[in-house]
Amino acid sequence: SQELEQSPQSLIVQEGKNLTINCTSSKTLYGLYWYKQKYGEGLIFLMMLQKGGEEKSHEKITAKLDEKKQQSSLHITASQPSHAGIYLCGADMGGTASKLTFGTGTRLQVTL
Amino acid sequence: DVKVTQSSRYLVKRTGEKVFLECVQDMDHENMFWYRQDPGLGLRLIYFSYDVKMKEKGDIPEGYSVSREKKERFSLILESASTNQTSMYLCASRRQGSYEQYFGPGTRLTVT
Numbered sequence: 093s094q095e096l097e098q099s100p101q102s103l104i105v106q107e108g109k110n111l112t113i114n115c116t117s118s119k120t121l122y123g124l125y126w127y128k129q130k131y132g133e134g135l136i137f138l139m140m141l142q143k144g145g146e147e148k149s150h151e152k153i154t155a156k157l158d159e160k161k162q163q164s165s166l167h168i169t170a171s172q173p174s175h176a177g178i179y180l181c182g183a184d185m186g187g188t189a190s191k192l193t194f195g196t197g198t199r200l201q202v203t204l
Numbered sequence: 205d206v207k208v209t210q211s212s213r214y215l216v217k218r219t220g221e222k223v224f225l226e227c228v229q230d231m232d233h234e235n236m237f238w239y240r241q242d243p244g245l246g247l248r249l250i251y252f253s254y255d256v257k258m259k260e261k262g263d264i265p266e267g268y269s270v271s272r273e274k275k276e277r278f279s280l281i282l283e284s285a286s287t288n289q290t291s292m293y294l295c296a297s298r299r300q301g302s303y304e305q306y307f308g309p310g311t312r313l314t315v316t
Contacts, residue, residue: 096246098246123303125303125304125305127307132292132310132312133309133310134208134294134307134308134309134310135247135294135296135305135307136307137304137305137306140303140304180246180247182247184303191237191249191252191262192249192305193249194239194246194247194248195246196244196245196246197246
């Protein structure tokens with residue numbers, strides 16, 4: 093079983109709609125990272141959360157880490173075609189930040 | 205800007221061949237990583253290196269070896285390629301003590 097569970101696995105939304113992607117662990121996370129991957133390419137860093145209850149935003153993307161530091165959500169407001177891609181959460185589960193464990197990813201399609 | 209480059213975007217090799225995947229970063233980062241990405245399994249860490257000539261096994265090192273003779277270059281070696289090593293391979297680098305990993309564009313390897 094995956095140490096980090098992402099849901100949903102895939103998502104199709106209409107342009108302009110809001111959406112949320114979740115990342116859940118059974119263990120306390122020392123750091124939670126969100127990355128975006130364009131199809132067939134490398135990962136682009138979006139945000140990193142460390143403290144329980146922390147929330148960060150960049151343009152129309154907001155990421156939150158719950159108080160127990162076991163669940164994070166990524167929320168996109170008013171989605172655009174440029175938001176399409178694969179979103180991956182990665183977590184530092186050992187406290188050393190030396191290795192990241194990744195979820196399986198959420199594939200997002202934005203239709204016109 | 206940090207740049208992580210990988211020697212090939214696409215590679216096709218035959219079963220039993222020795223395969224070298226090269227990764228170069230230009231930001232003097234101490235840490236470098238090799239992942240493979242497969243549908244439904246997400247990114248899995250193969251090997252990582254804290255510094256020159258230092259290496260540690262990740263979660264799935266079997267069938268792979270690595271070499272880090274120079275700080276900027278981290279090579280992944282498949283001693284005898286097998287079809288189950290067909291995958292997308294991603295390299296990343298990170299400055300020691302920081303959180304963000306910078307990823308290369310990936311090499312899609314097919315072993316026939």
